[in-house]
Amino acid sequence: MLGLSALLVALLISLFIVQFLKLQWACRRLPPGPTPLPIIGNMWVMDFKRQHETLIKLAQIYGNIFTLWMGPIPIIILNGFQTVKDGLTVHAEDVSGRPSTPFWQRVASGKGIIFTSGHTWKQQRRFGLMTLRNLGLGKKGLEHRVQEEACHLVEFFMQERGQPLDPSFPIVxxxxxxxxxxxxxxxxxxxxxxxxxxxxxxxxxxKFGSSVSEMLYDIFPWLMNHLPGPHQKVFYCHEFLRSFARNEIRNHRENGPPDEPQDFIDFYLAQIDKSKDDPTSTFDEDNMVQAIFDLFLAGTETTTTTLRWTVLDMVAHPDVQEKVQKELDAVLGPSQLICYEDRKKLPYTNAVIHEIQRYNSVVAVGVPRECIRGTVLQGFPIEKGTIIIPNLTSALLDPEQWETPRQFNPNHFLDKDGNFVNKDAFLAFSAGHRVCLGELLARTELFLFFSNLMRAFTFKLPEGVKEINTEAITWITLQPHPYKICAVPR
Structure with missing residues (x-):
């Protein structure tokens, strides 16, 4: 019996050594990085609560392009503004794919916009952009919707009469x-x-995204499908969201096509009918349901989280809040409807909004890309199918691009005369072919919500509270800890 145990131990050690040597051989063709171990790869070096900071520290050792192994899978990390920008834009088409993990394959099934690649992604994304424009993106039509919601949010805060409140739900x-x-x-x-x-x-x-539970599901999907846990609740949530979307689609069909399409579902139903005889068409109800899911996920989470940080930052920096209010009072009338175009007359307010996005870096690392063909990044040959992760935070904190990268400083976006200045290193919406689909909508929302709130209220800590937690919680996005503030009417 002892001899059999010793044989099994020797066999396991031999397998470990063989796998270790295979990994070392595979590393020769890739950018440098920490030594991977069999099964776990480089997971032992990662602090998953502060992924972006871990990646910045690793870049100081291995350079701005390096390799991390997540289990048996090599992932190329891009770090620092220039490397991130070049990696996403110089060979934009080469890195325009999206890797399919077991979890997101189960959730998205190769449908929609965010989690697809190739023909499906190109057709669905192009249609999404065209539809947003047709619905008034960049024009007064869609801006009016944002203004309406900004007014509702101000009204909700006003009803609280300066009493402590958690702003999270009314904002979302x-x-x-x-x-x-x-x-x-x-x-x-x-x-x-x-x-x-x-x-x-x-x-x-x-909150499930980027968690240990998601990683376990991606490593052992066949096992996790039969086990209880938070992943099962995620699948229930996703099914509820799909049912909610299908119910809205059914209502649209029962009402019949309008004379002019009024919303995304109207445009999509018309496109399904228009392309029903096209064998290359990807327009069907399953893709429409997933596209609706994607629009809500991308269009709600990052903007909501940024606005939650906005309120927190104004409480933490009352001098900045006061300066924004003085500029708004000087330029705009107390009852004047605020328009997105007004940002050009409000350079300091505009700079503060950009600094909030830069400083808090809501999307810590970009959504992973996949090479759809062999390419070269920073002189390293990268094979087709390789996963690329751009560390967007590293661009927003790059000491070569920002005067005080670790401090909240609106002057990063102002010249010596106080005029607003765009910065190339401001990659809050990513770059390349996968740049945020709703970037203009998000910019419009952030400006209109922020300026309306600043004009109406002064945000303060509740009485007796001396300080507020400004550390981030890492989910798919970097979120603030729950907090309460007082929105005191001005």
Missing amino acids: HSVSNVIAAVVFGHRFTIENKNFHQVIESYDYMV
């Missing part, structure tokens, strides 16, 4: 209603229980 409700108007053609009241469940379901899925 208002931002979600912008997307609801785009997709469904109508808004939902704050009392609507189904819409509450929509918001809660997306929130749960975001």
Whole structure:
């Protein structure tokens, strides 16, 4: 019996050594990086609560392009503004794919916009961009929807009469209603229980993303499918969201096609009918349902989280808040409707919004890309199918690009005369072919929500509270800890 045990131990050690040597051989063709171990790869070096900071520290050792192994899979990390920008734009088409992990394959099934590649992604993304433009993106039509929700948010805060409140739900409700108007053609009241469940379901899925549970599912999907755990609740949430979307689609079909399409579903149903005889078409109800999921996920989470940081930053920097209010009072009338075009007359306010995005870096690392063909990044040959992760935070904190990268400083976006200045290193919306689909909508929302709130309120800590936690919680996005503030009417 002892001899059999010794034989098994020797066999396991031999297998470990063989796998270790195979990994070392594979590393020869890749950018440098920490030594990977069999099975776990480089997971032993990662602090998953502060991934972006770990990647910045590793770049100081191995250079701005390096390799990390997640289990048996090599991942190329791009770090620092120049490397991230070149990696995503110089060979933009080469790195335009999206890797398919077991979890997101189960959730998205190769449908929609965010988690697809190739023909499906190109057709769905092009249609999404065209539809947003047709619905008024960059024009007064869609801006009016944002202004309406900004007014609802101000009204909600006003009802609290300066008492302590958690601003999270009213903010996410208002931002979600912008997307609801785009997709469904109508808004939902704050009392609507189904819409509450929509918001809660997306929130749960975001918190599941990048968690240990998601990684375990990706490594052992066949096992996890038969085990209880948070992944099962995620699948329930996703199914609820799909059912919610299908119900809205069914209502649109029952009402019949309007004379002019009024929302995303109207445009998509018309496109399905238009392309029904095209064998290359990807327009069907499954893709429409997933595209709706993607629009809500991308259009709600990052903007909501940024606005939550916005309120927190104004409490933490009352001098900045006061300066923004003085500029708004000097340029705009107390009852004047604020338009996106007004940002050109409000350089300091505009600079503060950009600095909030830079300093808090809501999307810590970019959504992974995949090489759709062999390419060269920073002189390293990269094979087709290789996963690329751009560390967007490293560009927003690059000491070569920002005067005080680790400090909140609106002057990063102002010249010596106080004029607003765009910065190339501001990659909050990523870059290349996969740049954020709703970037212009997000910019519009951030400006209109922020300026309306700043004009109406001064944000302060509740009485007796001396300080507030400004550390981030890492999910798919970097979120602030729950907090309460007082929105004191001005």
